[in-house]
Amino acid sequence: MSITQHERSIAGMGDVQPHPLDNLSVSELDAVRKILHDGEFLLESTRFVHVGLEEPNKKDVLAFSPGDAVRRWARAILIDLATGESQDIVVDIVAASVVSVRSIAPEDGQVAILDEEFELIGPIIQADPGFQEAIARRGIDPAQVVSIPLSAGHYGFDDELNHRVARSLFFMQDHPTDACWAHPVDGLCAYVDMTEGRVIKLVDFLDLPVPKESGNYDDPAFRGPERKSLKPLEISQPDGPSYQVDGEVVTWQNWKFRVGFDAREGLILRQLSFHDKGEDRPIIYRASIAEMVVPYADPSPVRFWQNYFDTGEYMFARYTNSLELGCDCVGEITYFDGVIMDEQGHPKTIKNAICMHEEDYGILWKHSDFVTGSNETRRQRRLVISFFTTVGNYDYGFFWYLYLDGTIECEAKLTGILFTSSYRGKDYPYANEVAPGLGAPYHQHLFSARLDMTVDGTNNTVQEVEVKRVPAGPGNEHGNAFTNKATPITNESEGGRLANASLARTWHITNPNSLNRFGDPVSYVLYPEQNPVLLADESATVTTRAQFTTKQLWITQYDPKERYSAGDFPNQHLGGGGIPEYQKAGRSLENEDIVLWHTFGPTHFPRPEDWPVMPVDYAKFTLKPHGFFDRNPTLDVPADVSHQHHADGGTDGHTCH
Structure with a gap:
């Protein structure tokens, strides 16, 4: 091939x-x-x-x-x-x-933590007498201890106000290539002032045993014999892909958009439109992952502060992977490099930062009509634009899918290594055991997609649509009726909304100034996941700092300065920044230029099957046209000619019609 x-x-x-x-x-x-x-x-x-x-x-x-x-x-x-x-x-x-x-200013929060700062923390801790004593008491060789520096959050501690602070947990390595995540040195935590270069507090809470079993998933001896039953699966487009690329502009099957990349947000899709009725009809002006937070549920004195704003505290796209053909991307691939500024102020090119390709996606539409004898089938296809970034122990992939029928999806793929602890027994309700003596605390991954909408233009209104039961009675004598109701969201004060699966609640982004052939406003519908929002208590500081996670949907009027869900500088921010600050103005959302902020992501109760490396978990949301087109926009998709390969090496050509 x-x-x-x-x-x-x-x-x-x-x-x-x-x-x-x-x-x-x-x-x-x-x-x-x-x-x-x-x-x-x-x-x-x-x-x-x-x-x-x-x-x-x-x-x-x-x-x-x-x-x-x-x-x-x-x-x-x-x-x-x-x-x-x-x-x-x-x-x-x-x-x-x-x-x-x-x-x-300090009240603005701190800027994101640099790699250079993280690299200084290990030696600072190793030189601290309190740390040396704590490690010696545990009978551990300090040379085997790895410091894992992490963002500190904001808890109002006096010795942290106006200081750049990180907190460090500890793991042990049996040898230089040993997976340290298998061996947490739990019950110990250091608070470090990064500017002054000193440990300001050492929390020595509890001596817990260090788990012994290896987690070296990259060691063939650890993995065991590989299975031999997988046969080659090849993907080929002998005539090349169906898209065209002109610099940063991509056109594919009526879709047109610009590919962007940023060290904070990663992949950005700009000016996304669909060609219909002889024109490029705008749908989304700008789409990105504006923030994410990973709040942990373990209230231990050494772990209560674990909640990471990977976008704003770490600039997570700095760690974007250079994708490899046959590993990360399979098929006929177009790669885009990303260019960022390194910490010394020099441009850095990330080779193959973004991958783009087409995928077959099963049946697009099909019907076998017993009256007319018609038998028609069409195949669905999607364009995939993606990037992967590694932030510490976790690897995150963000995939945007464009479909032939005008559907848009964003999917997060989560893999990598669990952040581990010592397992404190079955009576400890905040972690699961994933290997002998090895715990994995419960946590969430909450992503915030910023969707700057332009559905047929910049004047849009969101309608909250949900099912409505109709009681039995006159006009519904047999009790079978149900309908729906639509409620416009007209002001930012109403712009925080929760999903509700029992009501099939969705949000229609409409354009009152653009009507379809039935006289209704054209619209796109946001279908949310039905996962929980932030589970921390309302009084928790992470709730104050990550208020965007308390609702699945927020709506604001467009302002070019309002870019990030938790504000410009969430690191050590005292809370209330970002969307809550933006909404204080109480601006109109009716027939206005609006931005949607959508929270999605899984709540993770780790399984033994997630160790020592986690199979991909998925989280996504979908945008579908609803009255945006006057009929099925894929009637012009031709019947595919598929070539079915047989075990004996033969090939049949068959046209689906």
Whole structure:
């Protein structure tokens, strides 16, 4: 089988005509550094936390025509490691000038934690006398102990106010390639001031036994003999893929969109539209994963603080994997490189950061009519755009699917290694045993998708639609009737909504100014998962800091400054930032330019089958057209010619019609 790889960079290979939403190129990132250097913003101790495209206002982008002047601004977040002071700076790349400078105050939160800071924490802890005594008492060689630094949250501790703090848990390695997650040194936790370079508190709660069994899933001797029964499964597109790529712009089967990438959000889909009735009809202006949090349920004195905002506290797309053909992606693949700024302020290219390909997806539509004798079948196909990032022990894949019938899906794939503990027995209600003496605390993974909607334009209204039972009586004498009701969400004060499976609750994003042939507003429907929202108590600090997780849906009026679900700087933020702050204005949501923030994700009670490496778990949501098209938009899909391969090596060609 011959497979052709199409490799493209999504920075520096845009359209011939520049576009306001082109990703920042290597040369532009170099220019950002020079502007900041010339402006005397860079000291020897200055580090780059994040540099991203400062996107123009949506109305300006939508009014843009090729040949117009293009605004190219970048936003740079800097920190001085010597003092902990941080700045939020916007630069004009074309004019080589600084647009704005803002010092980040402690009440704003802390900027994301750098790899360089994490690397300093292990030696700081190893040198601490309290740690040395605690490890010696446990009879453990300190050289075998691995410090795992983690974001600290905000608990109002006096010695942490106005300080950059991380907390560290500990694991043991039997040898340098040993999977440390199998051997937690539990009951011990260090609080570290990263700026002052010292342990400010050591919580030595309980001496718990270190689990002994190996977790080296990458060791053939540990895995055992491999199965021999899997036969090759080959995917081939001899005529190439059905999509076209022009720089960052992709067209496929009536779909058109721009591929974006950012060190904080990862994969971004911009200006997603569907060609219908001779025009590209807009649906979503911008879609991304704006934030996520992983809250743990173990209230132990060394674990109560475990809740990680992987997007805002770690800039999780910095750890995007370089995807490999035949491993991460199979078939006829187009790769896009991602370009980010490293902590020293130098452009870094992540090879094959994004994978795009087509997949067969079973039956699209089918009917065998006993009256007319008609027998028609069509195959569904979807376009897959994805990336994978590894944040500590977990690996997250984010997959956007576009279907022939106008359906859009976003799916998170979760795999990697469980964050483990010592198992404290069956009477301990906050963890399961996954190996002898090895616990896995209960936790959630809650993602927030930011969906900047433009359903046939920028003036949309959300209708909450749910089933309505009809009591038996006049007009429903036999009691079989049921209907639905639609309630418009007209103000931000009403914009936090919960899913309800018992009512089949969905949210219709409508355009009152665009009517279909039946005189109804066109719409797209958001179908949520029915998983729990945040399970922490209302008084918990994680609830205050991650209020976006308390509802499945939030709606705000568009503001280009409102970008992240938990605010710009969730690290050590005291809470209330992001969506709660945005909604305080109480703006109208009726026939307005609106943004949906959708919370989705699993609640994880780990299984023994999740150890030592976790099979992929899935979480997703779906957007489907509802009256957006006047009829089934896939009547023009041709019957496929499939080639059925037999065990004897023969092939039959058969047309589905």
